[in-house]
Amino acid sequence: MRRTRFLAVGAALLLVASCGGDGTDGESETATDAASETGATTESGSAAATESGSATATETGGDATAAGCTELNIGSVHPLTGGLALDGTQMDDAAKMAAEDLSVDGLSITISSADSQGEPEIGQTEAQRLIQDGANALVGTYQSAVTTNLATLAQREQVPLVIDVAVDDAITSPDNDFVFRIQPNATAMGTFGAQYLAALGEASGEPVETVVYMHDETSFGTSVLAAFKAEASNVGIEILEEIAYNPFEVQDVTTEMQRVAAQEPDVLVVTGYYNDGVLVAETANSVQPNVRAIVGVAQGAYDLPQFPTDAPDASTGIFDSNYHFDATKERVQDIRSRFEEANGDAMRTAAVLAYQAVEVIATAAGQAASCDGADLAAAIQDVEVAEPLLTFPGPITFDDSGENENAQPVLMQVQEGEVVQVYPEEFAEAELTFPAVPWQE
Amino acid sequence: MSRTEATQTLRTRLDIPRWSWGVVVAVLVVVWRWAEVSELAASGPGRTIALQALLTGLLIGGVYGLVAMGLSLIFGVLEIINFAHGAFLTLAMYVTWLIATTTGIDPYLTLLITPVIMFVVGAAVQRVVISPAMGQPLENQLLLTFALAILIENALLLVFAANPRSVRIPWASAAIGPLDFPLRLGGAIIELPRILAFLGGLVIAGGLFAFLNRTRTGTAIRAVGLNPTGAALVGVPVGRIQVMTFGIGTAVAAAAGVLVLPFLTLEPTTGAQFNILSFVIVVLGGLGNVGGALVGGLLIGLTQELGGLLFPGQSKLLPVFIIFIATLFLKPEGLFGGGAE
Numbered sequence: 001m002r003r004t005r006f007l008a009v010g011a012a013l014l015l016v017a018s019c020g021g022d023g024t025d026g027e028s029e030t031a032t033d034a035a036s037e038t039g040a041t042t043e044s045g046s047a048a049a050t051e052s053g054s055a056t057a058t059e060t061g062g063d064a065t066a067a068g069c070t071e072l073n074i075g076s077v078h079p080l081t082g083g084l085a086l087d088g089t090q091m092d093d094a095a096k097m098a099a100e101d102l103s104v105d106g107l108s109i110t111i112s113s114a115d116s117q118g119e120p121e122i123g124q125t126e127a128q129r130l131i132q133d134g135a136n137a138l139v140g141t142y143q144s145a146v147t148t149n150l151a152t153l154a155q156r157e158q159v160p161l162v163i164d165v166a167v168d169d170a171i172t173s174p175d176n177d178f179v180f181r182i183q184p185n186a187t188a189m190g191t192f193g194a195q196y197l198a199a200l201g202e203a204s205g206e207p208v209e210t211v212v213y214m215h216d217e218t219s220f221g222t223s224v225l226a227a228f229k230a231e232a233s234n235v236g237i238e239i240l241e242e243i244a245y246n247p248f249e250v251q252d253v254t255t256e257m258q259r260v261a262a263q264e265p266d267v268l269v270v271t272g273y274y275n276d277g278v279l280v281a282e283t284a285n286s287v288q289p290n291v292r293a294i295v296g297v298a299q300g301a302y303d304l305p306q307f308p309t310d311a312p313d314a315s316t317g318i319f320d321s322n323y324h325f326d327a328t329k330e331r332v333q334d335i336r337s338r339f340e341e342a343n344g345d346a347m348r349t350a351a352v353l354a355y356q357a358v359e360v361i362a363t364a365a366g367q368a369a370s371c372d373g374a375d376l377a378a379a380i381q382d383v384e385v386a387e388p389l390l391t392f393p394g395p396i397t398f399d400d401s402g403e404n405e406n407a408q409p410v411l412m413q414v415q416e417g418e419v420v421q422v423y424p425e426e427f428a429e430a431e432l433t434f435p436a437v438p439w440q441e
Numbered sequence: 442m443s444r445t446e447a448t449q450t451l452r453t454r455l456d457i458p459r460w461s462w463g464v465v466v467a468v469l470v471v472v473w474r475w476a477e478v479s480e481l482a483a484s485g486p487g488r489t490i491a492l493q494a495l496l497t498g499l500l501i502g503g504v505y506g507l508v509a510m511g512l513s514l515i516f517g518v519l520e521i522i523n524f525a526h527g528a529f530l531t532l533a534m535y536v537t538w539l540i541a542t543t544t545g546i547d548p549y550l551t552l553l554i555t556p557v558i559m560f561v562v563g564a565a566v567q568r569v570v571i572s573p574a575m576g577q578p579l580e581n582q583l584l585l586t587f588a589l590a591i592l593i594e595n596a597l598l599l600v601f602a603a604n605p606r607s608v609r610i611p612w613a614s615a616a617i618g619p620l621d622f623p624l625r626l627g628g629a630i631i632e633l634p635r636i637l638a639f640l641g642g643l644v645i646a647g648g649l650f651a652f653l654n655r656t657r658t659g660t661a662i663r664a665v666g667l668n669p670t671g672a673a674l675v676g677v678p679v680g681r682i683q684v685m686t687f688g689i690g691t692a693v694a695a696a697a698g699v700l701v702l703p704f705l706t707l708e709p710t711t712g713a714q715f716n717i718l719s720f721v722i723v724v725l726g727g728l729g730n731v732g733g734a735l736v737g738g739l740l741i742g743l744t745q746e747l748g749g750l751l752f753p754g755q756s757k758l759l760p761v762f763i764i765f766i767a768t769l770f771l772k773p774e775g776l777f778g779g780g781a782e
Contacts, residue, residue, distance in 0.1 A: 258493040262486030275706040286623040
């Protein structure tokens with residue numbers, strides 16, 4: 001009896017421990033995949049931004065006697081050890097590369113690196129240390145949980161934080177003037193996902209009217225779904241069934257796929273992480289439900305070059321609406337090839353975003369009254385970074401909440417074993433194929 | 442005699458066997474979720490879904506059972522609650538992945554290699570790490586294996602990073618004789634690797650039973666499980682048997698790891714999900730009851746899949762944990778009672 005109780009307590013501990021671990025992983029993957037912005041948010045946001053913009057402009061004007069910003073120290077907080085180290089170190093390296101690239105006469109940029117270890121508390125302590133050591137601004141952090149802590153710290157310490165990767169809507173707010181995000185947030189991801197899906201139908205001449213939505217049951221999947229749902233009704237798409245699964249425990253989705261098959265939707269929409277995404281694609285290939293396409297919305301597998309390699313038979317034709325570096329731009333190609341030369345690994349989108357975050361701060365520093373955190377934040381609020389490295393339709397500018405007003409995902413498709421950008425047209429590397437499912441000959 | 446005695450005894454309370462509560466709960470659930478049940482039963486697609494859930498649950502349950510058997514064996518003989526069981530499983534999967542990708546051999550062939558390697562690893566761990574802690578309070582051993590799990594997971598992270606990896610068999614979707622894989626059975630789909638994992642699990646379980654019941658070493662292992670002091674008195678080398686048992690338990694987990702690799706994606710934390718389920722299964726089947734673990738595995742597999750149908754939108758593990766808690770309350774010795782205890 002005593003042993004049974006021990007076992008029970010132990011199992012409970014194990015469960016708690018593993019859930020904790022999963023949470024961190026989840027956030028990160030969430031971050032890898034996620035995001036964009038709703039039109040509505042952007043609009044109201046920009047209206048407010050005008051107000052605050054003019055307010056900060058006046059303030060900045062008051063301090064304008066300062067000599068401007070010449071020596072900029074940026075604190076880079078990423079997971080450099082632990083399960084997320086691969087992306088974290090890439091992002092840190094990209095930040096350093098950006099500092100080197102963007103240092104000019106009159107503005108020297110240095111990066112101070114810190115390891116969040118994937119833990120919110122450690123990330124916060126490390127960021128605090130960097131600020132005490134003289135960091136004028138922060139970039140980071142790849143995980144929503146860590147970024148949330150840093151956002152609070154940034155406001156308290158009056159040091160701007162430019163988020164490279166973190167998807168949670170709640171991190172930014174109009175009340176926090178020190179936090180800015182380049183990538184689209186969860187809401188934007190869902191909204192654009194629905195719009196792109198409607199566009200797919202229009203392009204084929206036969207509208208997409210019904211979908212079944214499979215998603216991970218974490219806050220990531222549910223928040224993207226909620227945004228998708230809101231926009232779906234606007235574009236005439238009906239969600240026949242929502243199927244949730246636990247992305248960290250799932251080992252089989254055949255039964256779920258039979259439920260999809262039973263509904264016979266036009267399209268199967270999927271939101272989730274890497275492993276479950278591969279499982280869903282492979283199971284779909286076995287069950288072969290009568291759908292016209294499988295479309296990921298912020299899906300963590302379907303936009304990665306590794307996906308067609310891992311699931312060669314089950315990946316062809318699968319779409320993903322996700323943020324992505326702009327493969328069509330020469331400057332991006334140059335940065336990525338130089339990065340690969342120096343680091344050996346292909347530069348991932350997360351690392352491109354870290355580079356972009358440093359560029360945002362560097363550009364703002366050129367216009368700031370001083371390198372002082374408050375001055376920098378005011379300058380970032382008003383900054384306009386033309387030619388973004390990601391597939392955004394316009395320059396990077398921030399609304400009152402600190403969200404990038406032009407944050408937008410791009411639709412990608414697996415074609416001949418590679419992930420290529422297919423929509424919107426200005427970012428298309430190849431023509432999209434629709435309908436398309438892996439089991440089509 | 443006992444029958445007449447029973448009639449003569451004055452029975453002051455109604456003696457309901459506790460398992461009947463299980464039946465009551467099952468009936469209540471069906472009534473409660475009648476909408477879902479009738480929907481599944483009424484339409485053709487609904488029946489396909491139900492059949493799929495049944496088959497999937499059974500197939501995945503066989504693998505769960507195999508993993509849990511290793512855990513149960515170690516507990517039954519060593520009285521060690523091995524939290525590192527899932528980590529050993531992950532380690533075995535990495536070993537298989539390494540062998541399969543570097544040599545290019547079929548991953549199933551590593552069934553002859555990986556369990557042997559993991560037997561040695563398990564035996565060494567018992568010899569070096571666990572055995573000094575034997576006889577210490579349970580919580581010490583618990584923390585020790587917990588630390589071992591963290592150590593293995595992070596070592597794997599260090600070496601292989603968190604990149605997801607996978608091994609796929611090219612002949613998984615092909616015609617083999619008259620059978621065309623993936624197999625279609627009344628609309629339900631069965632993928633070949635899952636069938637192989639299930640059958641492989643049953644064969645290995647059968648082998649383990651035969652070994653425990655038919656061989657001298659097996660008898661010695663059971664003897665140590667029943668009474669280590671007694672076994673030592675009749676000349677069984679208890680220490681060596683314990684080392685061997687830990688090795689076998691680990692090898693069984695390793696075999697399970699090889700069997701699931703062709704349909705799962707591998708990460709340093711992959712084994713953790715099996716760990717939690719294994720504990721539920723071991724409690725369900727009875728601590729140290731190896732056969733109970735196999736049946737418990739099948740039950741949990743079915744509960745997970747059918748529960749997912751009856752409670753859509755919830756984690757599939759919810760019904761599993763309800764059963765876990767119910768077992769602890771109603772039948773703490775497990776459905777089939779403790780084994781070696």
